[in-house]
Amino acid sequence: MNRIPLVLLQAVVALVIFVCLVPTPASALTVDVTPGKIPITIGYHGTKLVVKGSGLNTKDVIVQIHSQLGEEHLKYKGKAGGIFWMKLGNIVFENVPKVYLVYSTRDIHDMLPPKTCKELGIGYDALRSKAKIKTDMKDFDRDTWIVEFLKFMEEEHLYHEEDGVVKVDKENHTFSVEIDWPFEAPPGEYFVEAFAVKDGKVVDKAQARIRVERVGLIKQLSHMAFERPALYGIIAIIVAIVAGFGVGMVFKGGGGH
Amino acid sequence: MYIYLPIALTSVTLWLVVGLGLLVGLLSGLFGVGGGFLMTPLLMMIGIPPTVAAATDANQIVAASASGTLAHWRLGNVDFKMGLLLLVGGFTGGALGVYVIKVLRATGGADFLIKITYVIMLGVVGTFMFFESLHALKKQKAVARMSEEERIEAERRAREKAAVKAKKKSILASLPMQIHFEKSGVTHSAILPVGLGIFVGVLAAIMGVGGGFLMVPVMIYLLRMPMHVVVGTSLFQIMFTCVEVTFLQAYQNHTVDIILAILLLVGSTIGAQIGTKLGKKLHGDQLKILLAMIVLGVTVKMILGLVLEPSLLLAHGGGH
Numbered sequence: 001m002n003r004i005p006l007v008l009l010q011a012v013v014a015l016v017i018f019v020c021l022v023p024t025p026a027s028a029l030t031v032d033v034t035p036g037k038i039p040i041t042i043g044y045h046g047t048k049l050v051v052k053g054s055g056l057n058t059k060d061v062i063v064q065i066h067s068q069l070g071e072e073h074l075k076y077k078g079k080a081g082g083i084f085w086m087k088l089g090n091i092v093f094e095n096v097p098k099v100y101l102v103y104s105t106r107d108i109h110d111m112l113p114p115k116t117c118k119e120l121g122i123g124y125d126a127l128r129s130k131a132k133i134k135t136d137m138k139d140f141d142r143d144t145w146i147v148e149f150l151k152f153m154e155e156e157h158l159y160h161e162e163d164g165v166v167k168v169d170k171e172n173h174t175f176s177v178e179i180d181w182p183f184e185a186p187p188g189e190y191f192v193e194a195f196a197v198k199d200g201k202v203v204d205k206a207q208a209r210i211r212v213e214r215v216g217l218i219k220q221l222s223h224m225a226f227e228r229p230a231l232y233g234i235i236a237i238i239v240a241i242v243a244g245f246g247v248g249m250v251f252k253g254g255g256g257h
Numbered sequence: 258m259y260i261y262l263p264i265a266l267t268s269v270t271l272w273l274v275v276g277l278g279l280l281v282g283l284l285s286g287l288f289g290v291g292g293g294f295l296m297t298p299l300l301m302m303i304g305i306p307p308t309v310a311a312a313t314d315a316n317q318i319v320a321a322s323a324s325g326t327l328a329h330w331r332l333g334n335v336d337f338k339m340g341l342l343l344l345v346g347g348f349t350g351g352a353l354g355v356y357v358i359k360v361l362r363a364t365g366g367a368d369f370l371i372k373i374t375y376v377i378m379l380g381v382v383g384t385f386m387f388f389e390s391l392h393a394l395k396k397q398k399a400v401a402r403m404s405e406e407e408r409i410e411a412e413r414r415a416r417e418k419a420a421v422k423a424k425k426k427s428i429l430a431s432l433p434m435q436i437h438f439e440k441s442g443v444t445h446s447a448i449l450p451v452g453l454g455i456f457v458g459v460l461a462a463i464m465g466v467g468g469g470f471l472m473v474p475v476m477i478y479l480l481r482m483p484m485h486v487v488v489g490t491s492l493f494q495i496m497f498t499c500v501e502v503t504f505l506q507a508y509q510n511h512t513v514d515i516i517l518a519i520l521l522l523v524g525s526t527i528g529a530q531i532g533t534k535l536g537k538k539l540h541g542d543q544l545k546i547l548l549a550m551i552v553l554g555v556t557v558k559m560i561l562g563l564v565l566e567p568s569l570l571l572a573h574g575g576g577h
Binding site for chain 1: 260261263264266267268316318319320321322323324325326327328372421484500503504505506507508509511513515516518519522524526527529530562563564565566567569570571572573
């Protein structure tokens, strides 16, 4: 009777040793963002995001945050009549995210071959190759305008690429990066992806999500502006007239005239 | 302290926006202009999308001009009769201008026309006002230095000049519907202010501004109204125009940001009151020369913006 528990105990010990010795499986990488929900309140000016992950068995990691792919409708500038710089026409960038932020332990180009980056959609090069352009411009150079697009989005704080900022803790197999979330990023759902990189390959990946949403007064005003525009317009006018006359009265009260 | 704007979808520094409002309100009270030609570019510079900047600007001008109109009305500086006739013309011209732009947009080349109209109008108005005011200031100084006989002689010459001018005016005087405007102390045919209102309305709609900076010179130089009445009457007229624009922009384009408008109007209404008081202390020609210099400054900035290569070759749609 005593033999059975002993065998069981031996099996459990063997299993524990096996689990400890065998390398961690690929699915072990995790990623977590705090806060996971970003409320847009009246005093909102972007926020600090902390992206942390565990189960990392490589020295290098890439963290990227992006929105769903969509279209960006813009105007292009050029010289009218050979003298004046002005908006000349429309240009639409298709298959591009509204927000794209990428952070890594070191230069992505030193970590992954371009082909892998393009396949997995990592870095500006991947954006470049995926983006499509529709425009009324005659004889346009695609590469030039893609570069202009990246420049424009960076200026708007919606695109950002930075290396050397993701900190890796080798002992605890964790990584972390602090991100300044731009207030320019519109409400919506965003994807946070972490890629563990070793020997020019992505060996593991994990994903999380962030939700940015309007709350309170901001939500109500935005809703009214789009759903009940006539009422919104009338309120805007009444507020302005009352404020104008109100200040006028106050100044009279002060003995100005 | 930051404030998030629900329609502009951007965050701004509270004091910066209130300060902008104060500055533009001050100009509004001083000169009777809505300040749209200054505020919209300034808002765009702090990151407000052009369409939201233009629409919200109209909303805050309602407040600034209401505050200014009240202050000027108390001082007896609003010619309501003239203001209403200009308004009738302005509304008609505005509708006509919107139609012209629609046709031009369909055929292309509207943006070019808008920019060029802006630069030419601002340049012509600014230059004319500047030299006219400079001439008037010089004349005053010369009169102050004259002896009694010289002064009598100069007055006689001025009377002769006025008589010649009156002769020229007889064509205008022969127009029907002559009305005496007691407040302004002038007599014109009703057709004149309505016609000029239409002209300014068309240009204002093409340029996407309230038209105060065009209306003021029209009142001074064509309707021969005294400067203090011009400012009050112009503000009265602007208030109504901007009420119409605010409603249309909110209803059709959803581009009025009420939070931004409130921040701006806090500054602009106070600025308008200060401007009105300051205006009383400054001489009419000094005021005109100041306005002329601001208008010319904006013109130069616009020309540079047109001629120099921009750092970004892409932009959001809307605005100028």
